[in-house]
Amino acid sequence: MTRRVIGILGGSFNPVHNGHLMLASYIAQFGPVDEVWLNLSPQNPFKEQSELLDDRHRLAMLDKAVNGSTTVKVCDVELSLPQPSYTINTMEKLESMYPDCDFRIIIGSDNWPRFPEWRDSEALIERYGLIVYPRRDYPLPDIVPDNVTVVDAPMVDISSTFIRECIAEGRDMNFFMPPQVYEYIERNKLYKNDGKQYGIE
Ligand SMILES: Nc1ncnc2c1ncn2[C@@H]1O[C@H](COP(=O)(O)OP(=O)(O)OP(=O)(O)O)[C@@H](O)[C@H]1O
Ligand SMILES: O=C(O)c1ccc[n+]([C@@H]2O[C@H](COP(=O)([O-])O)[C@@H](O)[C@H]2O)c1
Numbered sequence: 001m002t003r004r005v006i007g008i009l010g011g012s013f014n015p016v017h018n019g020h021l022m023l024a025s026y027i028a029q030f031g032p033v034d035e036v037w038l039n040l041s042p043q044n045p046f047k048e049q050s051e052l053l054d055d056r057h058r059l060a061m062l063d064k065a066v067n068g069s070t071t072v073k074v075c076d077v078e079l080s081l082p083q084p085s086y087t088i089n090t091m092e093k094l095e096s097m098y099p100d101c102d103f104r105i106i107i108g109s110d111n112w113p114r115f116p117e118w119r120d121s122e123a124l125i126e127r128y129g130l131i132v133y134p135r136r137d138y139p140l141p142d143i144v145p146d147n148v149t150v151v152d153a154p155m156v157d158i159s160s161t162f163i164r165e166c167i168a169e170g171r172d173m174n175f176f177m178p179p180q181v182y183e184y185i186e187r188n189k190l191y192k193n194d195g196k197q198y199g200i201e
Contacts, residue, residue: 001100003100003101003102004034004035004100004101004102005032005033005034005035005101005102005103005104006033006034006035006036006037006094006098006101006102006103006104007027007028007031007033007035007036007037007103007104007105007106007131008036008037008039008075008087008090008091008094008103008104008105008106009023009024009027009036009037009038009039009106010039010040010041010044010078010085010087010090010105011038011039011040011041011044012040012041012044012047012052012058012160013038013040013058013061013062013160014051014052014053014058014160014164015053015058015061015160015163015164015177015181015185015190015191016038016058016061016062016065016160016177016181017158017159017160017163017176017177018156018158018176018177018178019156019157019158019159020038020065021065021066021072021177021178022154022156023133023153023156024036024038024072025071025072026151026153026154027106027131027133027151027153028071028072029071030151030153031106031131031149031151031153032104032131032149032151033104033131034071035070035071035072035073036071036072036073036106037072037073037074037075038062038065038066038072038073038074038075039075039077039078039090040055040058040059040062040074040075040076040078040079041078041085042055042078042079042083042085043083043084043085044084044085045084045085045086045118045119046114053190053191055079057184057188057190059074059076059079060184061181061184061185062074064178064180064181064184065177065178065180065181067178067180075094077090077093077094077097078090081093086118086119086120087105087118087119087124088118088119088120088123088124091103091105091124091127091128103128104128104129104130104131105124105128105129105130105131106130106131106132106133107130107131107132107133108132108133108134108135108138109132109133109134109135109138109139109140109141110135110137110138112132112138112140112141113138115130125145125146125147125148126147129147129148129149130147130148130149131148131149131150131151132148132149132150132151133150133151133152133153134152134153134155135155136155136157140152158176163176163177163191164191167185167190167191167192168191168192168193
């Protein structure tokens with residue numbers, strides 16, 4: 001039986017947006033993988049906890065965003081692993097949970113310069129392999145080491161930070177994410193910057 005190859009795209013997804021989804025869809029169709037899993041990191045080792053919305057809201061928005069897709073899926077394994085979310089722990093856990101799959105790590109070129117600071121970065125490249133895609137202002141690596149693949153995906157230059165700021169200013173961000181995610185944000189009054197943490201659906 002052929003082994004399924006899964007690309008893991010980790011992030012805070014605070015919130016997930018069309019940039020994440022278009023990239024994941026592109027790599028699942030044109031990259032060296034069969035599926036892309038959007039892996040929710042409750043606590044990125046490089047980010048401040050205080051900036052983050054509750055994991056359950058971020059997971060609910062991811063589930064709504066992929067909407068049952070068979071090639072772009074959600075992965076919540078880090079919710080039950082120690083924090084911060086080190087990718088090496090995640091990959092080892094996934095390997096043990098899905099012995100019939102091969103896993104790759106997907107990162108943007110913005111993450112490439114600091115990749116050597118990731119825990120066990122050399123082992124991550126050697127054991128799993130990296131797929132690197134372009135982000136604005138961050139050139140792709142000139143010299144591509146063994147086990148690193150560059151995928152020239154189109155760039156959609158939006159970020160969760162921009163979306164959070166715009167919502168806090170009262171702007172309409174409906175077209176920056178799937179409508180069902182935006183409805184969830186509105187219904188739960190998320191990112192309003194009024195200091196309140198609203199309930200989980
Ligand atoms: N517009 C985009 N196109 C492609 N990849 C993106 C885009 N925005 C973020 N990513 C990548 O998706 C992964 C998860 O992103 P993350 O949740 O950190 O989103 P972000 O929009 O960069 O968030 P923030 O603005 O809160 O830092 C990261 O590897 C990040 O580089
Ligand atoms: O494992 C590490 O040392 C490590 C260091 C920095 C970031 N990561 C992971 O990289 C993913 C994307 O991070 P970011 O900064 O683009 O949100 C996310 O899943 C993080 O947990 C992982």
